[in-house]
Amino acid sequence: MKLPTPILLALAVNAVNAGAAEWRGLLDIRAVDSDAGRSFLDSGLAKTRYDENSPRLSIGQAVLRGDADLSDSISGTLELSADQQHRGVVDVREAFLTWSPVPDGAWKTRVRAGFFFAPTSVEIDYDSVGWVPKHTISSSAINSWIGEELRTNGVEWSARRLGRYSGAPYDVGVLAAVYTGNDPTGTLLAWRGWSISDRIAGRFESAKLADLPVYRPPSGILLKQWREIHPFREIDGKLGYYVGANMNFGTRLELAALHYDNLTDPRVVKDGQYGWRTRFDHISAVWRPYGQWELAMQSMRGDTLMGWNGVGLDFQSWFALASHPLGPGTAALRYDRFSTSEHDILPSDPNNETGYGVALAYDWPLAGNLSLMTEALLVRSDRSARVLIGEPQVQKERSLTISLRWRF
Template sequence: MRSASVPAAVLLALLLVPVSAGAADSVQWNGFALVRPETPASGVPLDDDSFSAQLQAGIDWRPSPTFGTHLHLLARNESDGSRRGRVGIVEAFLEQNIQTRGGRLHLMEGAFFLPTSRENIDSLWETPYTITSSALNSWLGEELRPVGVDASYAHRLHHAGLLNGTVIGGATLFTGNDTFGALPIDRGWALRDHWALLGEHLPVNATGTLFTSVSAENDDRLGWSARAKWNNDHATLQLTHIDNRSDALRYGELFNWATRYNIVGADYTWHHWTAVGETSWGTTAIQPARGRFSFDLRASYLLLSRQFSDFRASVRADQYESGADHGHAFTAAFFWEPPHGKLRTGLEGITADGEKRAALEFRYRF
């Protein structure tokens, strides 16, 4: 087993070059610090933490409109039983924007979130609607982080009537993510905001004998993803396919899962209302000594949010399946966030599969 996090270290060195070269005027910082007291649940699908604290920072160097770099750092008080899970790198990539006569070509090289989520749309892959992401995006945050190359092309449609807007086609080739699919089967679906760090090993079973990692490359196979997107000023529709092309074999404490997954997402904004929904389905498989076993995976959510002058209120319904197990959750969140302020205060309640949790969050943006 070898790690695919080496490119991240190289990118980190590249990111530090402009600072040392005196190009600090091209460097931008953003991020937040949060504290979150909460009522602990007994376990999955909800967190058993009673207090959470995080510090996240994004560092962007953009010396020109065509070239940039991004580094996403995270520190937290809880590692949730993982190894190397308290402080580290979430994302590190280079990007280029190339204008063409008919549109724009966008390239990324490094470790990044796959641009699929209609929920986690804010900086640093945060959601503006709730404290905790849906089961689908909680899983993607924990177990999917392509380390590779992404290319997308955007073309503006004119004189197309109701279809006026922008169409985008994208594709990704990546290493790592061989264990993608382990968590929903072995641990179960969860609603949380534990974004995996590069090099982190996150436990997938109660005994702590098996782990999952977004950056470990075990079988020397490239995974791939493809997506298509249409959007205008009010609506978005996106389709994504992911195939990690894993060999489904065990490598020490990591068990590869061969996962093929599809995601369809949409959102619509009208005045101060926003509706968001995603549905996803696919299969995952492992091949222990006694043969190959395949499981179905499904997860969907529907979210409705209303923005007021200083407040936001949101509700979300989740449904998820792994093999023969089925579950559902309901979330309600209320935020106080002045338009030009740096402090956000939020209250969230979740009920999921008989478990309940309430969380109060204080977040300071910088």
């Protein structure tokens, strides 16, 4: 919490006093029909945001983003969000300062400091508002997890070498970051598993876990663990890091890789939350072969550990997405695979799972800044821990969502 506070104050003072902020927003009204079991937002172990008891009509999200130029090379960004399922009325999604000095040669550098998303997604339009997918309503399993449990609360440096300066047909970039917080990262993957959703956690939000016996009073083995977790909390006082590289061949092919490690001490417990040592490797590619086709792929593999191997887990997921204009809009098809595999000393706390998801979406621009997006989603998953809270081990969830979006 220490880094965002002065940044928020600087942004607010600049916007009010200088009047230099550019404000943009997103309002997303949803109509949903779902047959899913109890959602993870209602302490269940289903994979989707909406279930059969969710309101048929709701506010999917409301986002307000302000960007302000504080000098010729320094800018500030503040993004606030709210929705009907949020714990609290308004929360901070991102708040950071960016230093972009004028390039002197082929290399272009940038430094960001504050609370922000790491560049880990090929689904998201980073120039838009809200960190929402470009072609679907739900995010892939990978980016659903990132939206809920990962945020950089620190400093990120990146540099890009522009190929046109040397006659090369490609641009190449590198990045590195250090951050605090994200010590509980891995809790949701272990005790809730993957999800396929567009639910994005705010800076001060907590998430409620299912009522599993492993931390249920009075006989649970891990009674120091609360059911409420704070994903971005600092527990052990150590910095985490990530490093990455990327390469672009014009707009035809984009490649990226990233290694992430929060370096958390898994033996530390603080304020009802264990530290989780979580690390992963991530690769992605976007290919535009011809015409207006766009093919995107993203893959992640990693592991997480809590305590003296009290909970140990390998996790992996990948997805492929294809999109193309169709009629007045754009059609997209995404296929997900995800799994977790435990290797710990608590057989009474099963955390294995396997599953897949298929999303078919269509984005139809309307008049002005309005658009209408529809998505049919199917998720099938097998998770043995569900029987511990009276749910079927194997679940198949289907939903149809219509999203009316106003960008302003």
